[in-house]
Amino acid sequence: MADDKKLTTRAEDFSAWYNELVLRAELADYSPVKGSMVIRPNGYGIWERMQRALDDMFKATGHQNAYFPLFIPESFLHKEAEHVEGFAPECAVVTHGGGKKLEEPLVVRPTSETIIYYMFAKWTQSYRDLPILINQWANVVRWEMRTRLFLRTLEFLWQEGHTAHVTHDEAEVETRKILAIYRRFAEEWMAMPVLTGLKTHSEKFAGALRTYSIEAMMQDNKALQAGTSHNLGQNFAKAFELQFQDESGQMAHAWNTSWGVSTRLVGGLVMTHGDDNGLRVPPRLAPIEIVIVPIWKNEEEKARLTAAALKVQDDLTAWTGRGATDRLRVHVDARDGMRSGAKYYEWELRGVPLRFELGPKDLEKQAVFAARRDTREKQSLAFDGLPATAAALLDRIQNDMFQAALARREANSVRGGISYAQFKELMEGAGAFVYAGWCGEASCEAKVKEETKATIRCLPDAEFCSSEAPTTCLCCGKPSQVEAVWARAY
């Protein structure tokens, strides 16, 4: 069956397409434990690129990495009422260790606020000890009922930032600063446009004062919450007696923030950029930016073209035009016994942004035959000046991918007068981001969710708001308090 080689198309079944792509591009595989997965080298390589980019941004804004333990005393979860209510149902709890029942059960962290603010309290006496700006790269466990590769699994990898500040305003600035970093990362690295905005009370983090998020639109027009940044207020500081003496000698509770993005981003990348031929990885996140496929007919050519390919690779990787530490990431696929065509399909499935074919005719011309993964356009590129040409082309691909994703999102966004009936129809059909008014009542939010499965993804920041503010609530028709973006979400 030749069809075995083709993916289910997005139009046929988006969900099946996603699963097949993740498995066949070898990003991840199911593990023997229900709901958990193995991240394979192809997927982990993308995550590593994400980690590096984000880590650099966190460091550049004064954050330091640390590591807090996996196990948290169960009693810690109970210290913040809203927090325990939010997380208790999805916690894995360890009751036995060393062959004995434990005095106090240990919770496998679903997130680390409790243990971290407990420790911060130990370390903080004076306002001079603040701010504390910490990040950790870790795994967390949330016992989800319904799981999906990368998007929702029992265990996932993430970073969680935790900070403590002297004032509310300082914490708020931090919260927004991180949100801006997430946005920049999504746009500039993932080539994934996002909205920024405030979560409603029902969607905010359990224990936070306010939650902000970045929201991206997937190719099925559903929203993906791709990152969150919380202003925790003094909720955890009070629960864990995280106090300090201020300049006037008064004791005060610190103001905290926490923020995170997870391996879910890999799923977001797939659903933003994947096509019916497989994955498309934006160059900046691609573990391999360029794959060179030498083409030969016989042993003599095999030796000659493979050598030429390796030479091209050397020239590319030796180039320091992007800086000494940011070399072009190039792979030569000289596998024997596999036809070049088969190799093309495989690298396209895996999403490598640029392919250089190098056969006798190309070598003759002192050029490679280059194929863009995103547009599938092909052109001959001369050896002469190839590193700079390739780097420029990769930049263009990165940019074009962002522009294409942005255009797709805008084409599927609806602003201005939409009736609730039209909205329902839209949500049951193609889906969209709908910018519409909200009266501010949780009951309307709940009703819409009940009837359409759509939720308020965020109350968008000013720059994403419509030029003409909506005047009535999408649901009840009463005067609108605020503009909201409504959509079904992952």
Next chain:
RNA sequence: CGGGGCGUAGCUUAGCCCGGUAGAGCGCCUGCUUCGGGAGCAGGAGGUCGGAGGUUCAAAUCCUCUCGCCCCGACCA
């Protein structure tokens, strides 16, 4: 937790209704010919038929129990 589906070679599966030698495609190994978009031929390796029990001369097939996974819904990064 409700609904649906599926467990047979590494993967996709046929066979099950109607019990009787476990088959195919892909992949893998060897060799030859190939090689500019998913190669061809020849040979070969690979199986506790998810597990346990039962019926039977005989079970992948029938019965009972059980385990697991996937998909769709309620909760969530």
